[in-house]
Amino acid sequence: MRLTPRIHDIYVGRNVLATVLLVWLVLLGLDAILALSxxxxxxxxxxxxxxxxLAWTAYTVPRRAYTLFPMAAVIGALMGLGQLAATSELTALRAVGVSRRRIAGSVAIALSLLTVLMVVNGETLAPWSQNRADALKTSAKYNTDMTMARYYGLWAREGDTFLNAQNGEELLDDEGRSRLVLNEVRLYTLDDAGRLATLTYAVTATHDQNGWVLGKxxxxxxxxxxxxxxxxxxxVWESNLDAAALASGLARPRNLSAGELKTSIDYRKRNGLDARDYEDTYWSRWFYPLNVLALCLAAVPFAFGSLRSGGMGKRLFLGMLFALGFLLLQMFFGRMAGALKVDYRIAYALPPIMMLAISGWLSRRRVG
Structure with a gap:
């Protein structure tokens, strides 16, 4: 099989890309409207x-595009290939000797271009814009005497005191009450002349119903x-800093790049903290390209069978069924890995392997 692209590869890839972009735009628009409402x-x-x-919604668009792309990819791929099957163009390609594997390769190469773009987006623009969105909401909802930054952990200001925390998390006690725990806290207090008066370091800063308490x-x-x-x-630390505002300013795992996630995982393991949420997000980033391509390739056999005689509604239904089924399967394995403390690499490798195995079995049986 020749690896150089032929005109039929470009035609199939262009058709799939067009439908994927259209579906992606519709899903992204609906999601943004729901978020704004x-x-x-x-x-x-x-x-x-x-x-x-409005600004917060605009800032979250890159992150939403990254999240919705796998669903848009499989729905768009099924709709694009289904359209070619309905007009007998896939049948014509098969008649002139183009194999199913070649057509699947054309789809994979076309989607790889968008997948690479989304991987770069997920590591650069999406975390940055989501952090800007969170900082914008926090500064607007809470008192203006407090500012947030994310250059190194969490920063907040109260009068002449500046707080910096490496990270933190919200926890629930046995009675369901929440408390905020900040780790590796530094408090910088300035005098009237603007010079550093005191530098306080605390291993933890905990806020509950009784106020703030600094540890060690x-x-x-x-x-x-x-x-x-x-x-x-x-x-006891006498402070009026709003714990809810600080909690809103904490960087959530999904808003971190892979490098920042790895640093957070190493830090939490060194200090005996729970790192499962960070590991879950970290390995989901690594398996993101494989999941997109496996999901779309698993749907290709339907284009040669059940999509040939179906309308747009049938193709849309199958696409959504595939996407939702895969996402539920991936979520199930991820939750089970967290609960049973199984390696997340195994949990994220199983769903695409299962989908590709099912696809191979359907292809051999010539679905339709």
Missing amino acids: GEAKNIGVGSYTFGHA VRRDVFGDRSVTRETAESE
Whole structure:
């Protein structure tokens, strides 16, 4: 089989790309409209306006495009190939000697272009824009005396005190009440002249119904010509920082790049913290291209059988069935891996392997 592209490869690939882009645009538009309508409940909270909601939705579009692409790819591929099957063009290609494997390869190469684009987007633009969206919402909903940044962990300001935390998480106690735990916290306090007055380091900063408590505290007090160190196992921190606002500013695993996820995983394992959510997201990034291509290739046999005599509704139904079935299967294996502490690489490798095996079996039986 010749590996150089032929005119029929370009024709099949172009047709599939066109339908994938169309489906992708429709899904993305619907998702953005639903997200914007969901933000209506936040309008009027603090200084949050419709303009903020619109900007927040726009910032989240790259992340939504990344998430929706696998579903758009399989639905678009099935619709594109189904259209060629309905007009007997696939039959004509088979009659002149073009194999099913060659047609599947044309689909895979065409979708690989968009997949590479989405992988780059998932590591660059999507995390950056989602973080900007979260920072925009946080600064608008909560008091303006607090600012958020993400250059190194979490930053917040209260008057002349600046807080920096490496990371944090919200936890639930046995009674269902939430508490916020920040890790590796540094508090920088400035004097009236703008000079550093104290530097406080705490292993943890915990907020619950009773307020803030710092754990394993080390404080350096700077004088004109001296530095004094104070230590304490724990102490109450009198602060009005809103824990909900800080929780909103924490970087969620899905908003991190693969490199940042790996760093977070290593940090949590070194300190005995739960890293499963980060491992789940990390390995889902690595298996993202394989999942997209496996899902679309698994759907190719239907183009030579059941799609030949079906209309647009049937192709759309099969595409959605394939996409939802795969996503549910992947979610099931991911949740089971987290619960049973199985390697996430195994959990994310099984669904595409199963889909490709089913596809091969259907291809041999000549579905239709």
